[in-house]
Amino acid sequence: MATPPMRLSKEARREQLLDAALRLVREQGADGLTLVTLAEAAGVSRPIAYGHFGTRTGLLLALYRRLEERHRDAVTEALRSAEPHAGVIAHVMSAAYFACATDMPEFTAVSAALKGNPEAEALQHELLDDYTEVMVAAMAPHSALPAEALRLRCIGVLGAAEAIAVELNRGRTTALDAVNALADLIVGSLAAGR
Missing domain, CATH: 1.10.357.10 (Tetracycline Repressor, domain 2)
Structure with missing residues (x-):
């Protein structure tokens, strides 16, 4: 039986999302970075990505x-x-x-x-x-x-x-x-x- 994924603190989740966003920018350029592609790359739901950054601009500013x-x-x-x-x-x-x-x-x-x-x-x-x-x-x-x-x-x-x-x-x-x-x-x- 697989163990459920560990729940991250809000700050740890934000850091995980920023790490994933940096990887996406490195691999695809900034044009390939959206909150949807970020959620997919980080393995989280879209509401989690939106909840942390609000908009693509908010994500880019955080990066x-x-x-x-x-x-x-x-x-x-x-x-x-x-x-x-x-x-x-x-x-x-x-x-x-x-x-x-x-x-x-x-x-x-x-x-x-x-x-x-x-x-x-x-x-x-x-x-x-x-x-x-x-x-x-x-x-x-x-x-x-x-x-x-x-x-x-x-x-x-x-x-x-x-x-x-x-x-x-x-x-x-x-x-x-x-x-x-x-x-x-x-x-x-x-x-x-x-």
Whole structure:
């Protein structure tokens, strides 16, 4: 006699659904992801999928948040073991940034699927602020810039990082060159200007 499937907590079920959604995006792209295909892939009823995310947009937003948080967490973790030297910290941040950018191909598909969505734009701003805080905290001990000037430079460097990630994902640069370029930009941004 088969044992009945174990009942998951709401949070564990949500994580299971997000894992299944990421697999679907990886295998079929974001266009293949709906709440119906998610329910089928996860082996749950449609009401369970709808109950967790409400709409396809809600699901995509949850995936976007999860990927961004994983990215930020990976950088934060890498920084914990970095030597307290600006060049080392910049290199560690850059390597972690591009490892996440290339290790999470789903991010590009999810981001593209959300393009033009006002909720996605608000979430992007929120997560950029969080990521900027991580970067400012890591670089502040190595810069004489006022806090606001350093924050603005970190935002600029993150914009450059995104552009370099596009080049890397297009195969127009190597991971090593991308990491070195971003590290140089980070260190260069620490100098006090006029």
